[in-house]
Ligand SMILES: Cc1ncc(C[n+]2csc(CCOP(=O)(O)OP(=O)(O)O)c2C)c(N)n1
């Protein structure tokens with residue numbers, strides 16, 4: 001089985017419901033590092049039930065690795081539920097805060113891009129605009145590509161969060 | 169009735185009593201003093217004071233393996249806690265139910281690098297089934313209860329509970345926990361019937377089936393069900409090291425152990441079978457050899473209680489998640505109701521069973537008996553005879569372990585205690601102590617190597633102080649023998665750092681501790697000295713001088729197909 005690995009690597013998003021307790025994140029992160037699985041991004045916040053948090057986790061691997069990851073996550077005592085969003089329709093959003101250099105000659109252009117992407121400027125300083133954008137990964141990548149020539153100073157990104165479209 | 173207020177230490181023992189804990193293996197220190205102080209008031213709980221915390225865990229592990237109950241240990245914070253890690257990892261790899269309680273510095277000091285503070289929950293996260301830091305005395309009863317529950321249910325394993333000193337001292341109202349509510353932990357015991365039907369249809373069609381039984385069958389005590397199953401479907405049976413004791417060794421269907429030091433018949437059968445029924449196994453590399461060539465002609469039915477074991481190392485045709493005992497008895501029932509045509513089965517399996525007999529007869533386990541040499545295999549065969557095959561056998565790690573697995577025949581689960589997954593030298597002696605506590609009426613023998621025994625030899629004092637009369641047979645080759653064997657076969661005999669040119673006089677050493685030491689230097693002394701050792705009502709060390717360069721065979725070089733064996 002090991003042989004087939006690497007060939008069919010795919011990006012994959014898991015959504016986990018976990019008990020909102022100290023150490024849970026360490027268990028999840030520890031599982032990935034100990035078994036050599038990759039975490040591309042990870043995002044955690046409480047759900048409507050304050051005792052439960054949702055973890056959105058992006059990883060890569062072939063189908064065997066992904067199956068193992070899912071089973072290993074399920075095995076953790078504090079993990080309540082593991083949703084695997086490959087088979088079902090889901091929505092996914094990433095949020096980025098981007099601090100871009102705002103030279104006088106670039107300001108109009110930046111605002112135009114912001115407008116086209118339906119993002120917003122959330123902070124203005126003499127030299128920089130800080131803009132906020134949400135969307136799927138492609139949209140954010142495209143946005144960043146357009147801003148890059150003006151000089152991006154800093155980026156903070158959440159990584160994808162996701163929900164299934166139907167209740168599962 | 170209004171519940172009364174108790175201290176954390178008192179609550180701790182309340183739960184231990186509810187869990188019917190009979191014995192704690194432990195070692196005190198500042199951060200568990202409150203629990204130790206309370207222990208004096210609980211005469212129904214025996215405390216075995218060890219001489220090193222690693223041994224406390226191994227002893228609890230040996231107790232658990234031999235009795236099937238949860239083993240318990242209690243140690244202090246800091247170094248006490250870190251000393252348990254090797255024992256915990258041993259239990260984790262072999263799925264042994266134990267609960268380890270560690271003292272911790274008071275909660276207000278946690279995180280401040282206080283005296284004897286370590287983050288033992290962080291350290292053991294990856295080698296426990298689960299672990300807890302108790303931060304509020306009101307959670308203590310629930311957590312201790314959960315710890316026992318998690319340790320013994322599903323795929324068993326070690327659980328650690330870290331209890332700060334102030335939590336031991338604080339008071340809370342105590343009410344027995346009636347129900348354990350864990351949101352997400354619901355082990356599956358009952359398998360999916362559809363999968364069982366698929367399994368049965370494969371079994372009926374198979375011309376060359378092979379059952380591979382593992383530690384899961386031992387843990388579930390599913391040996392009766394396994395025997396019935398194998399006889400019903402007329403399939404030969406092999407087992408992993410951890411599975412020894414799960415199938416009667418005198419049955420004509422028995423092939424012996426499989427894997428790196430497995431029998432010729434078992435390894436060949438694995439290579440040739442068309443259906444492999446893995447029960448309570450995890451297809452470890454010491455079992456599969458080169459995994460791509462493992463059971464190349466076989467469809468695989470894999471029964472295990474842990475879903476992560478399935479499809480982890482080998483591709484499986486029929487995955488069955490369930491408890492081995494329940495699954496096997498369901499399979500037996502279905503086969504009965506189905507009405508299998510025994511005659512027909514016999515007919516289609518005839519050639520296969522004949523081939524198996526051929527392999528068994530042509531290349532049985534053997535060794536060359538040379539004039540004047542004490543062969544370790546002979547020592548173990550003699551021990552088998554003298555104990556009528558009934559002793560509980562613990563082993564250390566290395567050649568001694570493999571000879572014990574090959575030449576003692578194990579008739580029941582819990583009869584062989586050995587560190588399979590971790591391969592932990594120093595395990596056997598303390599594990600034997602734990603097993604003897606669990607089964608005082610049984611003869612308990614640690615089959616040891618001269619290297620391994622020195623890793624926990626201080627437990628002589630524990631055995632003597634607590635009147636735990638285990639026997640230790642040291643197969644003394646003056647080498648770290650198994651490593652030397654690898655050097656001989658794969659490193660052109662460069663014996664780097666494996667010669668134990670200095671060793672204590674084990675006879676005198678035993679004597680110094682108040683135990684009895686005996687020595688065997690000639691083959692004809694083996695039987696009388698072992699007889700004597702078994703009859704003396706004391707802890708006995710037997711130092712047996714075996715040939716320094718005796719090897720374990722068959723051997724499959726690491727990474728080779730298991731059908732490619734080096735034979736004697
Ligand atoms: C704690 C630990 N350290 C190192 C090893 C590596 N190792 C495996 S077998 C072995 C030799 C054991 O020597 P001995 O106890 O004399 O047994 P023998 O093989 O000679 O029977 C060693 C060093 C191990 N398994 N465990």
Ligand SMILES: [Mg+2]
Pocket residue numbers: 617618619643644645646647648649
């Ligand atoms: Mg040795």
